[in-house]
Amino acid sequence: MRITVTVDGTAYTDDVEPRLLLVHYLREVVGKTGTVVGCDTSNCGSCTVHLDGRSVKSCSVLAVQADGREVTTVEGLARDGELHPVQRAFHDNHALQCGFCTPGMIMQAIDLLADDPDPDERAVRHGLEGNLCRCTGYQNIVRAVRDAAHRMRPGAGPEAERVAGQMVGGE
Amino acid sequence: MIPAAFDYLVPSTVDEAVRLLADAGEEAKIIAGGQSLIPVLRLRLADPGKLIDLGRIPELRGIRDDGDAIVIGAMTTHYDVQRDPLVHDHASLLRLATDTVADPQVRHQGTLGGAVVHADPAGDLLAPVLALDAELVVCGMDGRRSVAAKDFFVDYFTTALRPEEILVEVRIPKHTGWGAHYEKFNRVAQAWSIVAVAATVRAENGVITDARVALTNMSSIPVRAHAVEAALIGGPASPGAITSAAAHAAEGTRPTSDTNADSTYRQHLARVLTSRALTAAVGA
Ligand SMILES: Cc1cc2nc3c(=O)[nH]c(=O)nc-3n(C[C@H](O)[C@H](O)[C@H](O)COP(=O)(O)OP(=O)(O)OC[C@H]3O[C@@H](n4cnc5c(N)ncnc54)[C@H](O)[C@@H]3O)c2cc1C
Ligand code: FES
Ligand code: FES
Numbered sequence: 001m002r003i004t005v006t007v008d009g010t011a012y013t014d015d016v017e018p019r020l021l022l023v024h025y026l027r028e029v030v031g032k033t034g035t036v037v038g039c040d041t042s043n044c045g046s047c048t049v050h051l052d053g054r055s056v057k058s059c060s061v062l063a064v065q066a067d068g069r070e071v072t073t074v075e076g077l078a079r080d081g082e083l084h085p086v087q088r089a090f091h092d093n094h095a096l097q098c099g100f101c102t103p104g105m106i107m108q109a110i111d112l113l114a115d116d117p118d119p120d121e122r123a124v125r126h127g128l129e130g131n132l133c134r135c136t137g138y139q140n141i142v143r144a145v146r147d148a149a150h151r152m153r154p155g156a157g158p159e160a161e162r163v164a165g166q167m168v169g170g171e
Numbered sequence: 172m173i174p175a176a177f178d179y180l181v182p183s184t185v186d187e188a189v190r191l192l193a194d195a196g197e198e199a200k201i202i203a204g205g206q207s208l209i210p211v212l213r214l215r216l217a218d219p220g221k222l223i224d225l226g227r228i229p230e231l232r233g234i235r236d237d238g239d240a241i242v243i244g245a246m247t248t249h250y251d252v253q254r255d256p257l258v259h260d261h262a263s264l265l266r267l268a269t270d271t272v273a274d275p276q277v278r279h280q281g282t283l284g285g286a287v288v289h290a291d292p293a294g295d296l297l298a299p300v301l302a303l304d305a306e307l308v309v310c311g312m313d314g315r316r317s318v319a320a321k322d323f324f325v326d327y328f329t330t331a332l333r334p335e336e337i338l339v340e341v342r343i344p345k346h347t348g349w350g351a352h353y354e355k356f357n358r359v360a361q362a363w364s365i366v367a368v369a370a371t372v373r374a375e376n377g378v379i380t381d382a383r384v385a386l387t388n389m390s391s392i393p394v395r396a397h398a399v400e401a402a403l404i405g406g407p408a409s410p411g412a413i414t415s416a417a418a419h420a421a422e423g424t425r426p427t428s429d430t431n432a433d434s435t436y437r438q439h440l441a442r443v444l445t446s447r448a449l450t451a452a453v454g455a
Contacts, residue, residue: 001179018179018222019212040172042210043361045276054250054279060209061280062202064179065226111275129360130274 003067007032008076016063022056023047025063026073034075034103038132045131048104048111049073055111057130074103077110086110089148090141097135104131109145118149174212178221185230185310185339188223193312193335195221201337202226203246203285206277231284231339234258239345245284245338250275252283262343264351264371268299271355271367284338287323290330290392291363295355297324297393298369298385305343311336324392349373352451354444355387358431364388365431366440368396368420370448374408384449389426389441398422399445408453417446 004013007030014029026032026049037059038046047059050072058071077084083091086109096102105128112119112127119127124145125138133141180195182188192199198220202208211217225231231246234255241257252258252269259266272278272286272295286296287307300307301320308317309332323331332338355367367387373380382403384396398419406412421438428434 017176019174019176021173021209021213024173040213042206042277045274048276051279055276056280057276059213060206060277062179062205062209064181065205065224108276125360127275130276 001064001067003064005030005063005066005068006070008071008073018062018064020063021059022049022051022061022063022066022071023058025066026058026071029063032073032075035073036100036103038100038104043130043132044101044104045108045128046101046104048107048131050107050111053114055108072107074106077106084110085151086113086145086148089144089151093140093144093147095137095140095144097137101131101133101135105133105141109141109148112145113149113152117153119146121146172213172215174209175215175218177219180221180223181227182223182225183227185228185337188225188228188337189310189312189335191223192337195223197334199223201288203288204248204281205285206273206281207285207289207291225284225337237342240342241345243283243341243343245287245340246282247284249273249278249281249283249286253278261345261347262299262303263349264303264346264353264369265296265299265343267351268295268353268355268367268369271295271353271364274361277361283341287341288330288332288338290324290328292327292391292393293363293365293388295353295364295367295387298367298387299353300341300343301393301395302369302371302383302385303343303346304383305341307338308340308342309333309336310339315339317342321395327391346371346373349381350452350454352448354448354451356440356444366426366437366444368441368444368448370445370452372403372408372449372452374453377408379403379406379408379412379453382449384420384445386420386424386441386445389421389424389437391427394424396420396422396441396445399449403449410450413449413453414446417442417449420445 038044042060049058124142200219202222231244305320306317307323349371351371364387369385372382382400384399402416420441426437
């Protein structure tokens with residue numbers, strides 16, 4: 001089946017098998033290997049991307065379900081060599097050890113901040129409940145998300161993905 | 172893992188979906204949000220030859236006011252249910268239960284209709300649908316029919332939906348002003364309910380005038396705790412009355428034993444969680 005998906009601002013048109021998972025489409029067809037696969041059971045969240053601005057586990061979405069829609073991956077967050085504030089906060093707060101869960105954590109943290117620009121510790125833990133960190137670095141992850149919230153105010157989430165007023169992936 | 176190959180069909184109306192399903196016969200499966208189905212396909216526990224995607228049928232999505240009921244399209248996501256003002260005002264039990272389903276990513280994709288048809292005994296939306304006396308509107312080649320929630324759930328992962336039918340919408344009588352609470356017991360984040368209790372209560376001047384209580388994972392299907400309801404109605408909305416009513420919660424149940432909990436422990440949980448759920452519902 002022929003699909004067109006906008007990934008990190010660029011439209012891609014490809015012939016894919018219906019059974020191709022979105023995460024494999026992103027990694028193997030588009031080449032966005034920043035998004036990783038950590039489990040076979042839809043539990044770990046390391047594959048989290050945004051589909052039309054909302055977080056999803058890309059291992060649990062078919063590429064054909066994303067036809068005509070916009071995907072943002074962790075690779076689409078930086079602007080002109082500047083890390084996204086959530087990326088920067090993860091770096092500054094040592095919120096990663098091996099880093100495998102980090103792309104998913106960052107994408108879900110941005111989604112959380114879109115709905116709740118200043119979450120308390122509980123809200124952060126709850127908002128990240130679909131993301132597992134095997135290195136158990138949750139303390140610093142929570143700290144990083146709250147730090148990012150303070151840096152980003154006002155206008156977290158999808159707003160922070162905009163460049164000069166334009167939605168990434170738009171146009 | 173990677174699912175086995177299938178053909179993928181994308182109808183744009185309910186009629187077209189039903190026709191495709193009838194033509195395809197046994198080998199076809201509906202896909203809604205895919206949050207239960209795709210994991211199953213990935214593990215190759217199912218291998219349908221055809222998938223019919225309901226995701227591009229606008230009429231299946233959204234929530235509307237229909238007089239004495241609210242009507243939720245089968246393809247409405249958990250996320251949209253959580254934020255809808257009609258659900259908030261008239262079926263708050265459903266909203267509170269939806270808040271406990273899975274995690275944010277799954278709630279963005281998963282749908283109310285998918286959860287209801289999947290009919291996992293540990294699923295959190297079955298008990299609220301039962302407690303709220305919802306009607307499930309389904310559509311086949313012969314048109315639409317409506318099935319009461321109490322007749323819809325038949326067994327583990329089995330509903331009254333016929334193979335050539337799809338679920339179109341969930342009709343919930345308005346429970347405006349009722350207090351509600353969903354008390355879920357599980358061990359870790361994003362885990363399924365070991366037992367959970369859905370309670371919604373109407374109280375006037377400190378007296379309980381109406382009550383609905385349903386239990387999650389106390390049987391192969393969600394069950395109403397009628398004895399609890401009967402004990403509550405007409406009595407005071409007091410801690411003592413709630414505790415003695417909740418003592419009836421496990422009556423007539425024969426829950427399963429598994430690695431999470433044995434049958435007696437589940438019955439104990441049902442009583443304790445019913446008491447908690449009612450206390451919160453009355454306070455709300
Ligand atoms: C990590 C994880 C944790 C979860 N935790 C919970 C939890 O704690 N509590 C809980 O309740 N659920 C949980 N779920 C399941 C979640 O609620 C699913 O969203 C839901 O069960 C299925 O909805 P769906 O739209 O994704 O359906 P799908 O997966 O697309 O479909 C499920 C089944 O229903 C059928 N179907 C779907 N829609 C229709 C229709 N309109 N007509 C006819 N047949 C239809 C499909 O053929 C399929 O058999 C979890 C899922 C995951 C991945
Ligand atoms: S790889 Fe998607 S949830 Fe684990
Ligand atoms: S940093 Fe290693 S899994 Fe989270």
